[in-house]
Amino acid sequence: MPATPVETDITPITVGTGALARSIAMRIFRAGVVPSHPALVWLGGYRSDMTGTKAIEVEAHARLVGADCIRFDYSGHGSSAGDYRDGTISRWLEESLAVLDHAARGRMILIGSSMGAWIALRLIQELRRRGDGERVAGLVLIAPAPDFTAELIEPNLTDAEKTSLAERGYFEEPSEYSPEPNIFTRALIEDGRDNLVMTGPIETGCPVHILQGMLDPDVPYTHALRLMEHMPADDVVMTLIRDGDHRLSREEDITKLKRAIDAMLTKA
Template identity: 80%
Template structure:
């Protein structure tokens, strides 16, 4: 019996050295025969993992069109090792680069959800710095949250949260997606300032499709509009979903995701 998307075998790589070493879990689907299409690469959101609805549906779509798919968990997430409280954007970008290099992804369409869109944008910057911009054939950004620590969290910190950051180096807030609270560390916030992308023009050199719900309680759709304004040189399409929430995991949302990716395959 062939494996379902969620059952694709987990493989691991070690990223970092000494005390910074962590085991990163990934699921790599290889199309047979080998595909000429770009691979799909999944970058999940804050506290999500590679077995979520959108990630699994992405691999199912890769199987349907006959191309490769790479999913992975950041350190401190899902099946990967490491403490979540040690996580920063820089660490997670480093892990993303290590995964696509290990998987030998020659060309890819990156699908980044929420925080994963920020990490995807930083990864593109790093690839361009390495002279490897041609590896990215397209970006699909779902409810993108670039610079969310500086733009959405810091301006809204309460006095109690500021005190907690000073005294305990983190603060907690209730999550509507999990019984466990969200944890935001001082390291994440400080590192976030060093990884901001909304400080000037963003040039990806590839088509970009943004999917954004207008009823998103976590990342307002105006944030996605602002991101679009920072991409004057790119071929950017935005789909605003009037009744869409932050997750965009409904059947009709997944259909829009597949349509966006399918359109990019025609351009690749």
């Protein structure tokens, strides 16, 4: 599997003011003075960062096709400042908007993985509210987890986890991807209720391609099917990968991701 030959330099941007200020790390690849395609914007998942396999491969593909590529880490993730336990969807959405305003030239294709798909859908809502919705030329969602706090976490809380949330403000669960446990805070869950997207029709105004593994232990493929049902007016394609897991980082998965991106570039 090819990888980016030389890692793109980190560029910082400050988001927020005063006590809420945080430094967000970006890696911006410029294809040229005037790019011939929409920029590829990577939106990572919960506790992932912009140096993961899929993010690196997205930039490698951008270099190949002649598109800008924007990667960044939410606060508390990767090379950005802060503690992820302080994060909420609203906080990470604010950072994502700031990155787009700073780094994106013209139109773009949002590529959201897991929680990043939720951020991508909220970004489109905010851009459409500002009158900038036409800037999004396409949407690629990988194992999408919109509304995961309300749809996947809250209904499955144990009595012990409910008690921990009430008494400590968070609960822990083992992570398959890190020796450190995942920590989900009361603030994240409560803020998630203010950012729900699957409460009615979702209008993106652009083509959408969903890639979903049927053996995903974290986000069941039925969740992606429900998401698709909320997009009745959009051009939506779903690729179900029978033996795919949540990461979808195998060579064959990356190939499907690149084909989905190419399809978006063709339509742009």
